[in-house]
Amino acid sequence: MKTKGFLLANNHLNLLDMLRSYDMSSKFKMPGKANLRNRSSTINNAFAIAITPYLPPSSDNLDWYYAELGITPDQCGYCLQASNSVDHIMPLVRNGLPTGYITNIYNLIPCCSTCNSKKGAKDFRSWYCHDDNVSRLRAMGLSIEQIQERYSTICRFIEKHIPKPLDYETILGKEKWEEYKHRKKKNVGTAQG
């Protein structure tokens, strides 16, 4: 539907306007735009991240957020050790293209750098339940019950909060989306991101 596409396009433009005017003084430590992932220095990811909305939380009161994740503000949501980074629960980039998931509080989880790099762009559910990850967490001293609790708490958070991915083809229109993919391919080739 044309009207719907137009409205979506407008909403997207509003989002971009909001990004430009954001007060970045929020207490929540957002991931750096240039370092959303360690590997984001690749042009490939930069291309995808350039069109991904980046929204810091609108309030400093994030008690609800930590309560729903079942952690304190300085804990890693995945392993309960000290956190020193922030992970996108749903990755922003897959196969070199933006997934439609965005950077906002509903898609972020405080974590330690080890969990962050081990998870990478993997799907949370399959990564967390994988034997390798369970063995790693057990070796760190987590009980099976704690691992199960982390898993179900984060799954609940995902189902309740993570917005549906943006459908760039609908938002931008097929022509612009094709142009975006074409330009990306022309500039960075087909390397996986």
Ligand SMILES: [Zn+2]
């Ligand atoms: Zn961790």
